[in-house]
Amino acid sequence: MRLRKKIAVVGVTAALVAGVALVAPAQAASKDLVVGITLDIDKLDPQGATSFATVRALGLVYGSLVEVGPKLDVRPGLASSWRFNDAGTRLTLHIRKNVKFQDGTPFTPADVKASIERILDPATKAAARANIATIKSVTVAGWDVILDLTIPNVAILAALDGVNMAMLSAKDIKAGTIGKTVNGTGPFKFISWEPGQSVKLAKNATYWQKAPQLDTVTFRIIPSESSILSALNAGSVQFSVITDPLIAKQVGSNLTKYSTPSLAYMALQLNAKKAPLDNVNVRLAIQCAISRQEVVKTAQSGEGTVIGPITSPAYRSDINDRPCPTADIAKAKKYLDAAGYPNGLTIKSMVAPSQFATASAVAQSLKAQLAKAGITLDLELVDDSTFVSRWLAADFATAIANNGGRIDPDTMYTRYFTSTGNLNKVAGYSSPTLDALFAKGKSSGNVTTRKLAYKLISEELESNAVWVWLFSPYEYRVASKNLVGFVPLATGSLLELRKADLK
């Protein structure tokens, strides 16, 4: 009996050791990078991509006219140079020569024209259409592509970056194969997509920059971030993007962690079109009862930066330039008195825990803080799709939202806070002042004029407590130590994997 037990113990241990031994050689496979992602991609049309997973994977396969660098500077991409006319109504892009699509056909200005026109075509349902809606016409002149604009709009240059502005082959557009086959100009070629399991890419040897060092990049779906961290520790995955600060804090010294302040931001959105939030004093009371620093400390374990409305680095809002830079309960109560709620009030707040790792923790922190001022935050927990659906219909009093940021405030907020913006219903607020300021910011090529316009926009949004802007989270890229040469980008793009190598 004892012998049997011993045999069993030895057998189990041997199996475990053999398991480790057998799986270990695969991780040593040199230039094959495995990226752990929590969600599968959801489409192959880059111009219609909206999910982070799709944007990141297809961002390695497709190229855009300009690129946003690590310092959020706009750099040449498939356009090698550009110039605006003095009025800011015409942008001439000089297209890079000797670029090839992955099927071997040359990339030409005709492809640029066809790609931009496809984005502008409402039938495409392109994600970036609103950002470039001021393009009146696209003309090809030799290796130049001329964009004539309906209004002066220098902000449009930065809007040409990213996978939603992917340059496609005119031939593929005509053949109607976009979304069915993948043919870009990016550093990696699409190999396969196994729904629910993985997306495989291989290096594009004819890439217009130096060909990537990595032979393959495989996006493997591991739905839980803690399991991804385990896979990184075990070596079965070499790279991942982590959003949960609590998981990121567990990253050990055996891995490299890149913490990049994100352009995205967390805000308590207030629906100013619905009572009692149509009363500015109620909104100001909410704003004054909240300590953003406390939210970052309790919900984010200190991982995040307190922000104002504008997160774009060149135009960043001053966080002290607001009615209550820190929590002021006495002032909040005064605002409630002025609003006619001396005994406090109850307000509903919609939150989707699946939308952001710390969404529930942020909600709880806000609830606890607002209670001190007599405001009861009644949390409504919903799933992601329900959140989006109700958010779009402005069917909420307040909502805890994790919104994406842009490097230019114009593309970031025009759609929310101008009276004709397509998300103005969601934003719940607009004014003639804001309309005029956004028009000024968009049209001026002068940085000082633009900065002033966005400063005033920020002031208007804060002094009316349109929303309560809370903080920008960090984005964490975690990599095994043998991954070198990777540079994280604040836009969330993984494009710089084109320069990375596994040593």
Next chain:
Amino acid sequence: MQGITRLQRALFSPFVTKTFSIFTTLLGISVFVFIVLRIIPGNTITGSFGIETGVLTPQQISELRHYYGIDQSLIMQYVSWIKSFLSGQLGYSFSTGVSVLKLTKSALPVTIELALIGTILGVIMGIAVGMFSARKPGSFRDFAGQLFGLLALAIPGFVLSTGIVTVMANVFHYFPNGFEYMTPWENPWMNFQQMMFPGLVLGIAVAAPVMRTTRSALLETVDKDFVRTAHGKGVPPRKVALKHVLRNSLIPIVTMTGIQFGYLLGGAVIVEKIFALPGMGRQVLDAITKREYATVQSTVMIFAILFVSVNVLTDLIYRKIDPRIKK
């Protein structure tokens, strides 16, 4: 008169009533899931476009509603899906561009393998600990066995899964599920490693109720006359325990195992997520997030069919265990 009686007998025969109850159960589930999916806010458009749905014009939304087939009346949508389900295609997944049948073909074997491993491990552990406990009621071994049952019931699957994954990865640098999933015929050894721990987690969840059922069934049987007779005739104790006591206690154990198998299919959702297994649980979870109606409806129906099949199988096993049930 005799003819009518025969017809009545045929109509109310166990086979016909069982078939009818299975059919109505499945029909009820299909209608229920169909309605629930349409009541909750959001649709395939918001699931696919997210907040960018706000950028779409009314005409684009109308085109998309037509494309996704959600512009039809609810009855037409149901008929269209049920037709596709019965044809074997199970509907179409818009986000992946393939039929739900194709998705299910790769996901279903994963979940069935996982559930089978979980059930087998659970039954072995449950019966073994149950027998161990029942041998001397009130003793320390009984206390230890019951403590195992209590802990196995109390520890949630996600906690156990996360704990195992974290310890194995951090201490032993071992997490085979981080590698590409391998089917048993592609790479049996890797498949075993990838299924071992999730199967164990599910097995522990099954073991607890099986253990408790086994213990009480054994304690009830052990006092029966035929057991005393067997002892009196000098049958060895081990043979009495296995052949007389266990065999005659099997019916409640089989019932409990059948029920637990159904719960395993649900429990697999979270275990598949943590262990990165591309099974049916993940398929339905992703589809709910994306509001892929056909995928959710068909996957739930497959779960329901599996559950019903296990119940039928349980009935058949009863007859094998206890020949009196045939009568």
